[in-house]
Amino acid sequence: MNQITNTRPTAELQALDAAHHIHPFTAQAALAKKGTLVIREANGVWLTDSDGNPILDGMAGLWCVNIGYGRHELADAAARQMRELPYYNAFFQTSHVPVIELSARLAELIPGNLNQTFFASSGSEANDTNMRLVRRYWDLRGKPEKTIFVSRKNAYHGSSMGSASLGGMAAMHSQGGLPIPDVHHIGQPNWYAEGGDMSPEDFGLLRARELETAIEQMGEDRIAAFIGEPIQGAGGVIVPPSTYWPEIQRICDAHDILLIADEVICGFGRTGNWFGHETVGITPDIITIAKGLSSGYQPIGGSVVSDDVAAVLGRDDFHHGYTYSGHPVACAVALENLRILDEENIIDHVRNVAGPHLKSIWTAFADHALVGEASICGMMASLALTPDKAARAGFKAGPGTAGLIARDFAFANGLVMRHVYDRLVISPPLIMTTGEIDTLADRVEKTLDQTLARLKSDGLFEPA
Ligand code: PXG
Numbered sequence: 001m002n003q004i005t006n007t008r009p010t011a012e013l014q015a016l017d018a019a020h021h022i023h024p025f026t027a028q029a030a031l032a033k034k035g036t037l038v039i040r041e042a043n044g045v046w047l048t049d050s051d052g053n054p055i056l057d058g059m060a061g062l063w064c065v066n067i068g069y070g071r072h073e074l075a076d077a078a079a080r081q082m083r084e085l086p087y088y089n090a091f092f093q094t095s096h097v098p099v100i101e102l103s104a105r106l107a108e109l110i111p112g113n114l115n116q117t118f119f120a121s122s123g124s125e126a127n128d129t130n131m132r133l134v135r136r137y138w139d140l141r142g143k144p145e146k147t148i149f150v151s152r153k154n155a156y157h158g159s160s161m162g163s164a165s166l167g168g169m170a171a172m173h174s175q176g177g178l179p180i181p182d183v184h185h186i187g188q189p190n191w192y193a194e195g196g197d198m199s200p201e202d203f204g205l206l207r208a209r210e211l212e213t214a215i216e217q218m219g220e221d222r223i224a225a226f227i228g229e230p231i232q233g234a235g236g237v238i239v240p241p242s243t244y245w246p247e248i249q250r251i252c253d254a255h256d257i258l259l260i261a262d263e264v265i266c267g268f269g270r271t272g273n274w275f276g277h278e279t280v281g282i283t284p285d286i287i288t289i290a291k292g293l294s295s296g297y298q299p300i301g302g303s304v305v306s307d308d309v310a311a312v313l314g315r316d317d318f319h320h321g322y323t324y325s326g327h328p329v330a331c332a333v334a335l336e337n338l339r340i341l342d343e344e345n346i347i348d349h350v351r352n353v354a355g356p357h358l359k360s361i362w363t364a365f366a367d368h369a370l371v372g373e374a375s376i377c378g379m380m381a382s383l384a385l386t387p388d389k390a391a392r393a394g395f396k397a398g399p400g401t402a403g404l405i406a407r408d409f410a411f412a413n414g415l416v417m418r419h420v421y422d423r424l425v426i427s428p429p430l431i432m433t434t435g436e437i438d439t440l441a442d443r444v445e446k447t448l449d450q451t452l453a454r455l456k457s458d459g460l461f462e463p464a
Contacts, residue, residue, distance in 0.1 A: 010038060010049075010050040010051055011035075013038045013050055014035040014036055014038065017036050017038070018031070018032035018035075018036075023036070024159075037049055037411065038050035039055075042057065042069035042070065043069050043070035044068045044069060044070060044429070044431070045057055045069075045428060045429045045431070045432050045436050046069075047069075047416065054414060055411075055414050055415065055416055056414055056415050056416065056436070056439060056440055056443065057069075057416050057428065057429065058410075058415050058417045058426040058427070058428050058440055059416050059417070059418055059425075059426065059427050059428070060296075060427055060428055060429045060430075061296050062291075062296070063233055063234075063264075063265045063270075063291055063292075063380075063427045064290075064291035064292055064295060064296035065295050065296045065297075065429050066268055066269055066270065066291075066292040066295045066337075066346070066429060066430045066431075067295045067337060067340050067341060067344075067346065067429070067430065067431060068295075068429040068430075068431040068432075069429075071295075071297075071340065073336050073340065074294075074295070074297045074298075074333050074336050074337060075297075076336075077332045077333050077335070077336040078297070078298065078329050078332065078333050080332070081098060081328050081329045081331075081332035081333075082329055085097075085098075085328050086328070086329060087327065087328060087329075088328060089323065089325070089326075090321075090325065090326050091321055096326075096328050097328075098326075098328045098329075098331035098332045098335065099119065099326035099328065099331045101331070101335055102117075102326075102331040102334055102335050102338075103116070103117050103326075105335060105338055106289075106302075106304060109274055109338065109342075110274070110275065110287065110304055111274075111275070111278060112283055112306070113306045113307045114284070114286075114287060114304045114305065114306055115304075115306070115307055115310070116304070116305050116307070116310040117289075117302045117303065117304045117305075118133065118302060118303045118305070118320075118325070119300065119301070119302045119322075119325045119326040119331075120290075120300075120301040120302055120303070120322055120324075120325060121299045121300060121301060121322060121324045121325075121327065122158070122290055122299055122300075122301045123157070123158050123163070123262070123264035123288060123289075123290035123291065123301045124157075124158030124159050124160040124163040124164075124301075125158075125160065125163075125301055125322060126158075126264075126288045126289065126290060126301040126302055126303050127157045127158045127160075127162065127163035127166055127227075127262065127303075128158070128160050128161075128162040128163055129303045129320060130225075130227070130260055130286055130288060130303050131149065131162045131163075131166070132318075132320050133286075133303060133305070133309075133313060133318070133320070134149075134224050134225045134258055134260070134286070135147050135224060136313060136320075137258070137309055137312050137313055138224055140312050140313065140315055140316060141312055143221065145221055145222055146221060146222060146223060146224040147182050147222065147224055148182045148183070148184055148218060148222050148223045148224055149166055149182065149183050149184070149223075149224060149225050149226075149227060150184050150186060150211055150214050150223060150225070150226045150227075150257075151166050151167070151168055151183060151184070151185050151186075151226070151227050151228070152168050152185060152186055152187065152188045152189075152228055152232075153168040153170070153185045153186070153187055153188050154168050154169065154170075154188045154190065154232065154235040154238070155167050155168040155169075155185075155188065155227075155228065155229060155232060155235060155262075156169060156229070156232070156233060156234035156235060157227065157229075157262055157264075157288075159172070161176075161178070161180060162180065164178055164179070165178050165179030165180040165183045166179075166183055166227055168185045168188070168235075169234075169235075184214055184218065186207070186210035186211055186213075186214055187207050187210050188207065188232065188235065188238060189203070189204055189207040189208070189238065189240035189241060189244040190232075190235075190236075190238045191203045191204070191241055192238075192373040192375075192384055192392055193384075193392070200241040200242075200243075201241050201242065201243045202243075203241055204241030204242065204243035204244035204247070205243045205244070205247055207240075207244060208243070208244050208245075208247035208248045208251065209247065209251075211248060211251050211252075212251050212255075215251070215255050215257070220255045220256065220257070223255070223257050224257070224258060225257060225258035225259070225285075225286075226248065226251075226252055226257055226258070226259055226260065227260040227261075227262055228248070228260075228261065228262065229261075229262045229263075229264075229265065229266060229276070230261055230262075230263070230266045230271065230275075230276030230277050230279060230280045230282075231265075231266055231271060231276055231279075231280070231377050231380060233264075233265035233266070233380065233427070234265075234420065235420065236384075236420035236421070236423035236425060237375055237376075237377075237380050237381055237382035237420075237423070237425050237427070238382075239375045239376070239377050240280070244280075245280040245281060245282050246281060246282070248282070249282045249283065258285040258286060258309070259282065259283075259284045259285050259286075260284060260285065260286045260287070260288065261275075261276065261277040261282065261284035261286075261287045261288070262287075262288040263275050263276055263277065263287045263289050264288055264289065264290045264291050264301070265291060265292075265380065265427070266279070266380075267287070267289050267291070267292055267293070268289075268291070268292030268293060268338075268341060269292065269341060269346055269347040269350050269378075269379075269430050270292060270350070270378055270379055270380055270427070270430070271350075271377050271378035271379075271380065272347070272350045272351040272355050272377070272378035272379075273347065273351070273378075274347055275287065279377065279378070285305065285306045285308070285309055286304065286305045286306065286309060287303075287304045288301070288302075288303060289301060289303075289304060290302070292337075293334050293338075294330060294333050294334040294337050295337045297337065298327075298329060298330040298333040298334065299324075299330060300327065300330035300331065300333075300334050341430075344431075346430050346431060347430075349430065349431065350378050350430050353434065354379060354430065354432055354433075354434065354437060355378045355379055357434045357437050358376065358379065358381065358432075358437050359376050361437065361438075361441045362374050362376045362381050362383075363376065365383055365444065365445070365448070368445075368448050368452075369389075369452055370385050370386070370387075370402075370448050370451060370452045370455070371383050371384065371385065371389075371448065372384045372385065372386035372389050372392050372393075373392070379427065379428055379430055379432070380425075380426070380427045381425070381426050381427075382420075382423045382424060382425045382426070383423065383424045383444075383448075384422065384423050385402045385403060385406065385422040385423070385424065385451070386422070386463075387455070387461045387462055387463045388463040391463060393463035393464060394422065394463070395422060395455075395460065395461075395462065396460070396462040396463060396464050397460045397462070398464075399421040399422055400419070400421045400422060401422075401460065402422050402451065402455055402460065403419030403420070403421055403422040403423065403424065404419060405451050405454055405455065405460075406419060406424055406447055406448070406451040407419040407424070409446075409447045409450045409454075410424075410443065410444070410447045413443045413446050413447055413450075414443065415440065415443040415447065417444065417447070424444075424447075426440070426444075428440065
């Protein structure tokens, strides 16, 4: 039997990792020198590293382990499904029970007329599906020239050629010839960084109206869809001004442009509702799902489309599909995850207990000398670090230096927290108790104090 051993010493694991494993979004050579942090096991909201140290997971893995670690029901569901039917496809006029049950359950859970799902194994694949599906939709509606997607700068929609093009990450676009043609990026609704002297509300309208300007410039007959995360996640947990999304909805409706909500992070409870589009009050034509759909226990994603989109698409062949679209084991695990989210009232816990508790602590961090803005929605939150609160200034040392220092202190303090340039980001498992939130907050506070002291002692507490 092929065994994955947990018994090698950490140094040996690190050496093998450095020699043979290429990490995502990583400078390999630098990491090889530093040595990776090897995680061995996890339970609830706690990780254990290869030396046996406990670490509080402030990121729910990568924004995905919504129900927390160690839920054996999901392992049992996977084992049962593997014994019964480990694989089958839906390409050849065939189907299977888990994909049928999951599709029906999603139609029940997702509000409005979003009732049909095309499955993938990740958010990236699902957003690639969206690009092909939306273009096919307009083609079938006799408007084949509607091919352009409008997205936002600093959006994240995945890492494949299509989804990374939809995304607005400048660093990603600087490599490999991205974005592909017919993707247009407008400004993001990031008031803190870009709003200047405007009120957040006016700025939200201004940024939404960049969509209208794009339509005027390129023509309504060329634009297929607008895509956005209800709350930007990987971009740094940017909570848009309240005026932003209603105006985007109005513009899409007025110009016959499909609205895609990328729910890969916001979906399945993260914002205190089942879906982020409920929290920001919009009615999308399509949503992208992944991550929290299975709480990361299995790779699965999907595009959920409205009855109208499904009806048009259904008129003819759609030449698109992945070997693992609707994988039975992934579907069985997702169903079990949805059962737990529902029966254990985890969304209520986010809305009424964990979210409000975290919010009261988090917003108080805005008083810390190093923090320019504290943003939070449900159980996703961020802190913008600054050497000059009033000016909302960046650091003279350049973006990311202070953030990385803070992230390293957090790790040393037994807390996984991400940094997006100089924003510190958390997105903990949704099942976190108020006591665990207090522990998290203590570690964040200690991290901020240590970071401020280090920045001052190294002469880095200087505005750009
Ligand atoms: N859409 C959104 C909104 C995402 O956050 C994807 C699509 C792509 O999903 P897959 O499953 O293909 O990764 C994501 C993924 C980060 C980070 O550093 C965030 C993601 C992925 C990797 C890193 O914050 N989000």
